[in-house]
Amino acid sequence: MLNANLDELTTTDNNNSAAEISGIKAKPLKECIIEIVSDAGEGAQKAGQSFGSVSAKMGNGVWTVEIIPAEVQPPARSRAGASGIRIRFGSNKITNMGDEADLVVAFNEQVLYGRIEQDAYKAGTIILIESKWKNSKVPEIKEEYAQALNEFKERGFDVREILMEEECLKHVDNPSKGKNMWVLGMLCSIYSRDVTKAEAQIRHTFRRKSEKIIESNLRLLNAGYSWAAENIELKFQIGSEMKQVPRLVMNGNEAVGMGVMAAGIEVCSMYPITPATSVTHYLSEVFEKSGGLVHQAEDEIAAIGFAIGASYAGKTAVTITSGPGMALKTEFIGLASMAEVPLVIVDVQRGGPSTGLPTKVEQGDLLYAIFGQPGDTPTVVLAASTIEECYHFVILSRQLAEAFRMPVILLTDANLATGVQPFTRPEINLDSFSPPVNQSPWKKEIRPYEWDEKTGISQRPIPGQADGMYVLTGLAHDEESHVAYDSHINQLGCNRRSRKMAAIHKTLTPPKINGDESGDLLVVGWGSTLGAIEEAVSLARKMGGSVSSLHLRFLSPVEPGLEEIFKRFKKVMTVEINYGDEENDPLITQENRRRTQLSWFLRAHTLIDVDFLAHIHGQPMRPGFILQRLKKELGL
C-alpha cells in the first residue's frame, strides 16, 4: 500500500528547515493525505478547500476531492451521511486522491464508519474525533460512541479525542457554526501552515458575508491553531520542491467555466443536473462580465436546441450536462451532426444508467458519446484527464466545432468536477475568443454545404449575410441544403461528414507513452484516472515491473498509432471506472463476457486483445488498487 506509514515518506534531505511550534520539532513529510468528515452542512468541505488553497499557496502540490452524500440533508450521525473532503498534498505535484488517509478529523463516529466502508483508512491512521458524544444525554448515542471508539482502536487506528465544540464555546456563542474553522486552525498548526494565508483565505471565502461573521471565523481559526500548538504533539512540515510558477487553484467545473469564457463562448445553455450544474453556478456569477449569458432552459432537450439555435445564428454556444441529460440531448446531437452546426457539449459524467449515482464518478458515457445515435453520426469526442485540461479542452472543443462544423463532446467526470488541483496560469490568447458574427455578403455561388472533397469541410452562411439564405434541415440534403432522398446524395452527405473525422485524425499525433516504448504490460486509460494510473505504473516500475501506460485524450477520432503501439507489449489492459464482467463470474465465457467500454472499443479498433481492470464503486480510481493488479500481472 502507499503511504503505509508516515516514516516511509519522511524526507531526510528537506531543504525547508523544519518549523518549530511550541517547542515541538515538526517532522518533515514528502506528502500526506488528510480528511475532514462530518454530517452534511457542518462545513467540512469549506474547511478542507481552504486548507487546500493555503497549501497550494505555500507551493505544495495538492489534490482535493469532496466526499458528497447522496442526499441534501441526510440524517445526522449516519453512515450514509458522511460528508466532507480529502486533501492530498505534498512537496511535488499531486495527481490523484491517493489511497488510505494518514489523518482524519471526524465530527462524529458514525460518519467515520461510512468512510471505513470505503476503505479510506488503514492501521495507524490518526483519528481526531469530536468527543462531546461521550457526554451525550442520549444513552444510545453515548453507547454508540463508546462502542465505535473501541472498534476503531481494535482496527489499529490512532484515536485521539478532542472536545472541539467545548473549545469553540470559549470563543463563540454557537459552536455548531464555525467549528469547521476551528478545525482548519488546528490542521494549520499540525501541518505548519502559514496562518496569515489561512486568514486571507477566510476573508475570501466569506467575502459576501458580514464583517461580524468574518471576525468570528477568524477568531475560531486562531483559537484552533493555538489550541493545537499547545495540546497536540503532532507537528508536520511539508516543503515545496516544485518550480514556482504562477498557478491557479480551482476545481474541474470552475476550470470548465473559465474555459467557456476563454473560448469566447457567448451562450451557455443548461438544465440543472449533478455533477455538472456547478459549472453554471460559477458562470452565472461571472459570465455576464465577459460578454456571455447562461440560459436555464426548461429541460435538456430545450437546452441543446437553444444552443444549436444560437450557434446557427453565429453565436458560439455550449450546453453542459451529465448522463441523463445526454440521453435527452441525443436527437439534437444528431441534428447538429447532420446539419453541421458547430456545438460544444460538456458531459460531466456520473454513475449510470438511469438516475444512477448522481454525485459519484463513472466513465460510462464513453460509448454513448462515440456511438449513441441512430444512423451514422460523426461526432468528435475528447476527454479531459486533469483540471488543467478541463480549461484548455473547452477552448480546443470550440475551435474544432467551428473549424469542422460539427458537435464536439467534451467528457469530464464527477471526480474532476469537484477535485481541486493547482495548474499553471494559462496565457490569455485574444485569438481564442470567438470572432464577431460575420455579416459580410455571402458569395452567391458558394453553396451552404459545398463540401471540400478532401476534408469534408464547408463554409456556412450566418443569418444576416445577404445572399447566403438557406434552409437548414435535419433531413438528408444536398450541397444546397435541399431535401434529397436520392440514394447517391445521402451516400455523398454521409461520406463528406465522415471525411471530416479523417481530416481531424490527420492532425493528431500518437499518444505519448509513460515508461518504456515496449514491454510486458501496457495500461491504457482515459479521463480522470490519469494520475492514479501513472502513480501506480511508476511504483510498479520502481519494483522492477516492465509496465508502461498511455492515456487517451481523443476518443473520436481516436488517436493514431494504437495498433502499432499495442503490438510492442505482451499484454494490453485498460483501467476504467466502468462495469465489466469478471472472467471467473458464473456463466461468463470469453464469448459472452461483457467488457468495459474502453477495452471493448480498443479491441474493435485494433483487433488486439485488450483486458481490463475496472470497478464501479462510484469512487475515483486509487493507485493502490491498480498497483495490486499490476503486481499480479507482472509477478512482482
Place this chain on the structure above:
Amino acid sequence: MFGLQSECMLHVPEQYHTLSDYEGAQPRWCPSCGDHAVLTAVQKVCREKQLPPEKTVFVSGIGCSSRFPHYMKTYGFHGLHGRPFPVAEGIKFRRPDLDVFVATGDGDCCSIGAGHWIHAIRYNMNMTVMLLDNEIYGLTKMQTSPTSRKGTISNTHPHGSILPPINPLITTLGVANASFVAQTVDWNPAHLYSTLLAAHSHQGFSFVRILQRCPHFSPNLFAEEISNPDLTVLLTHENGIEAVEEVQKMYKNSVVHDPADMNEAREIAQREDLIPIGLFFCDPSKEQYDKYGASNIGFSPQKKADALNVEFEKYAV
C-alpha cells in the same frame, strides 16, 4: 476559417422587395391544403413590412406544416419534431436584429413540443408563431392529434378518439406572461393576412392559431363553418385585428372585445358553439426574455480577456 468582419449593421442598398423575393422552393403540400394560404399571407406580410430576407429566419419542427421554411426565400431552420421553440429562442437570444417566425403543427406544438410551447409563451421573446392546426397528424398519415375533436376517426383510433381535445387558445391564455394570442382561419385570406400582420407588429411572443384545412385526411372538418359564416364570430376592437370591409361583411356575428381584457378573452376562448376569430389578448408590456439576452452583446476580445484576467486573479496562488 470564416471571413471575420465586424458585427456591422448591414448596408442594404435601398431596394424594394417584391413577393418573389420571398418565394422559396415550390410547395409540396397537397394542392388544396390550407397551408398554401398561410404561405401566401406570410409572404405578403414580408413584402408589406419589407423584411430583408437575409435578416428573416423561419423556424419549424417536423410535419406537413413544418415544411414551411423551405418555401420561403429567407434563412430557415427545419429542425426536429416538437422542438422549434428552443431553436427559435436560441436564434433570437443574442441576435435582436433577426426577425424570427415559427411554423408549427398541432402535433409538433401541442403534443411532443408541449413543454417547450408553455415555456416559449413565458419567455415571451419577440417572434411570430403560427400554429397550423389541422386537428390531425398530416405527415405521418392521419393519427389522432391532441387537438382532434373527441370521436375523431383516425388510424390510431379507428373507433373514434377517446379524449376531449386541448384548446390551444385556452392553454396559451393560461400561461403566465402570455402577451399576444389570436385566432384566424386559412380560408379567409384577408383576416389571415391582417392577423399575421398584427402578430408580426407585436413586440413579444405573438401566438396565432390558424385553423387549417387538411382536405387529404379530413375533407369535411371545417366544411360547415366555411359554408356558413354565421358559425364564426368576429372579435372587433380598435386595438384588435383590423377587419377590412369584406371581412366585416362576411361575418355578421361580431363582438367587441378589448384585447386588454384577459378574463373575457378566456371566456371567449371557451366558446364551443362558434369559432371566434380575431385578437383575444394583447399586452406589449410583458417581460421579454430576449431583452435580457441582448443585454451584453458585442464585447471586444480585449474586454473578454480583461474579464477573464479578473477571474484568474481570484484563483491565483
